[in-house]
Amino acid sequence: MSELDGLYQQLILDHSRAPHGKVTLESPTASSHQVNPTCGDEVTLSIENRDGTLVAIGWEGHGCTISQASASLLAQLLEGMPVADAQGYLADFRTAMRSRGEIMLDEDRFGDAIALNGVSRYVARVKCAMLPWVALEHSLDQ
Amino acid sequence: MVHWSVTNSALPPLDDTAIAAIREDFPILRTRVNGHPLVYLDSGATSQKPNAVLDAEREFTVTRNSAVHRGAHTLAALATEEFEDARETVARFVGVGSDEIVWTSNATEGINLVAYGLSNDSSLRLREGDEIVVTELEHHANLIPWQQLALRTGATLRFIPVDDEGALQLENLDAIITDRAKIVAVSHVSNVLGVVNPIAPIVARAHAVGALVMLDACQSAPHLPLDLRALDVDFAVFSGHKMLAPTGIGVLYGRRALLKELPPFLTGGSMITTVTMDAAAFLPPPQRFEAGTQRVSQVVALAAAVRYLESIGMDRVAEHGSRMSAQLLGGLASIPGVRVLGAKGAQRVGLASFAVEGVHAHDVGQFLDDRGIAIRVGHHCAQPLHRRLGLTSTARASGSVYTTSAEIDLFLDALAGVRPYFGVTA
Numbered sequence: 221m222s223e224l225d226g227l228y229q230q231l232i233l234d235h236s237r238a239p240h241g242k243v244t245l246e247s248p249t250a251s252s253h254q255v256n257p258t259c260g261d262e263v264t265l266s267i268e269n270r271d272g273t274l275v276a277i278g279w280e281g282h283g284c285t286i287s288q289a290s291a292s293l294l295a296q297l298l299e300g301m302p303v304a305d306a307q308g309y310l311a312d313f314r315t316a317m318r319s320r321g322e323i324m325l326d327e328d329r330f331g332d333a334i335a336l337n338g339v340s341r342y343v344a345r346v347k348c349a350m351l352p353w354v355a356l357e358h359s360l361d362q
Numbered sequence: 363m364v365h366w367s368v369t370n371s372a373l374p375p376l377d378d379t380a381i382a383a384i385r386e387d388f389p390i391l392r393t394r395v396n397g398h399p400l401v402y403l404d405s406g407a408t409s410q411k412p413n414a415v416l417d418a419e420r421e422f423t424v425t426r427n428s429a430v431h432r433g434a435h436t437l438a439a440l441a442t443e444e445f446e447d448a449r450e451t452v453a454r455f456v457g458v459g460s461d462e463i464v465w466t467s468n469a470t471e472g473i474n475l476v477a478y479g480l481s482n483d484s485s486l487r488l489r490e491g492d493e494i495v496v497t498e499l500e501h502h503a504n505l506i507p508w509q510q511l512a513l514r515t516g517a518t519l520r521f522i523p524v525d526d527e528g529a530l531q532l533e534n535l536d537a538i539i540t541d542r543a544k545i546v547a548v549s550h551v552s553n554v555l556g557v558v559n560p561i562a563p564i565v566a567r568a569h570a571v572g573a574l575v576m577l578d579a580c581q582s583a584p585h586l587p588l589d590l591r592a593l594d595v596d597f598a599v600f601s602g603h604k605m606l607a608p609t610g611i612g613v614l615y616g617r618r619a620l621l622k623e624l625p626p627f628l629t630g631g632s633m634i635t636t637v638t639m640d641a642a643a644f645l646p647p648p649q650r651f652e653a654g655t656q657r658v659s660q661v662v663a664l665a666a667a668v669r670y671l672e673s674i675g676m677d678r679v680a681e682h683g684s685r686m687s688a689q690l691l692g693g694l695a696s697i698p699g700v701r702v703l704g705a706k707g708a709q710r711v712g713l714a715s716f717a718v719e720g721v722h723a724h725d726v727g728q729f730l731d732d733r734g735i736a737i738r739v740g741h742h743c744a745q746p747l748h749r750r751l752g753l754t755s756t757a758r759a760s761g762s763v764y765t766t767s768a769e770i771d772l773f774l775d776a777l778a779g780v781r782p783y784f785g786v787t788a
């Protein structure tokens with residue numbers, strides 16, 4: 221697998237084309253709109269936090285393959301999870317993305333989202349992958 | 363379509379042999395990126411620098427480095443002389459007087475210098491009821507300083523719209539530029555479309571109602587013969603780093619009589635005559651606008667870049683740009699799913715922006731970078747134009763004097779592989 225194929229794994233292409241959770245929530249408890257000013261990519265991510273559990277995650281937006289797949293994988297991974305656990309995932313995801321390829325996401329915990337492991341070698345693309353996760357962080361802070 | 367022809371030069375067109383010789387002057391072009399020879403098609407963002415420029419800056423720093431316009435020692439005198447000689451070189455390059463050339467950090471600073479000057483106290487000060495006119499295709503650098511000037515003064519910002527292809531719509535020019543207009547800001551060549559804008563009718567209308575004209579020449583100064591006097595603009599800016607010079611040096615041209623009226627933007631040392639604890643008297647232009655210690659080595663290097671371009675001949679540079687443009691447009695049009703921005707048949711420099719249907723520009727850029735091909739992706743600091751064209755971000759390929767037709771072919775061949783790679787077939 222070439223380095224580029226490591227970035228654009230089939231799972232990433234699939235998620236960006238047929239995204240998970242790209243829906244409008246009926247009764248969100250918080251949401252956050254994030255923009256990547258260098259490319260204009262946007263994501264608005266909403267959560268429904270019921271008694272400390274993310275019972276629903278929905279997002280809208282447009283952007284590159286990486287940002288769209290990342291939003292899709294986030295929604296697939298974290299929906300239904302306790303907020304405290306989601307915060308742990310968020311911290312670990314950020315650490316891996318900023319590691320310049322040194323730290324890999326744990327497959328047992330992150331499942332399909334490990335397809336994003338290739339991103340951390342591409343410093344210019346880390347922001348793309350982080351965009352929906354930053355929106356999640358802001359939503360959880362509200 | 364207008365093409366430049368080589369008429370003023372005894373030298374033949376810039377063919378591949380001539381460009382091969384030019385490339386020898388640019389050491390960075392021997393770099394390999396991701397295992398491939400670098401194909402640098404991001405000259406619209408910043409150009410590469412020839413040895414003549416790199417050596418001029420180093421040689422100045424190593425042998426004559428000194429502050430200018432102060433000090434009585436030998437190096438200070440040599441540096442000052444070289445600094446002012448550079449002003450003459452650049453002034454001649456764009457057809458104006460050396461006292462009309464102000465050094466700035468970049469084009470953005472030059473536009474801000476004028477925009478702030480127009481809100482400082484003088485006969486030129488804008489007020490409520492006045493109008494500022496820009497166009498819908500401007501780089502943010504030629505938009506936001508005018509938005510801010512409007513906010514500071516109560517003036518109103520208006521704009522000349524573009525059509526669905528991005529061409530300036532001049533049909534209602536007289537209704538947009540009225541006798542309330544005080545300044546009209548327009549780019550000579552769009553940094554997104556590569557199209558040479560129709561400046562003459564805009565300047566004529568602006569002057570007919572007594573408005574000033576600011577020309578953003580960032581994308582024309584490196585690529586076309588530029589005669590600011592003939593264009594009849596009142597102010598113009600361009601950046602060194604887009605025309606083979608280093609970053610950190612830009613140029614503001616201002617008509618002599620206007621620079622005399624315009625109050626300073628940045629104040630401090632080097633721009634004054636007599637200073638008391640209460641007040642200061644200012645030097646005449648251009649020094650009035652050059653506060654603080656100047657970027658001397660960059661100025662020296664910019665003059666070297668101008669001489670380098672002149673040694674090639676700007677008519678040859680323009681003709682080469684016209685051929686690059688034709689090759690880019692023809693090649694892009696032949697790739698399924700690629701939409702090229704800009705009106706067909708327009709006069710252009712060697713720059714083209716495009717959207718690949720089904721693939722985000724960022725991913726296009728990543729795919730090409732994997733093959734050593736450097737292009738620009740994003741909104742190119744022109745969000746309003748992108749919004750008007752129904753796009754968020756695009757990809758842009760832009761060449762310079764060192765760009766070969768073989769490189770453009772490599773780029774086009776690679777681009778044809780983008781949609782298949784990302785599985786877009788429709």
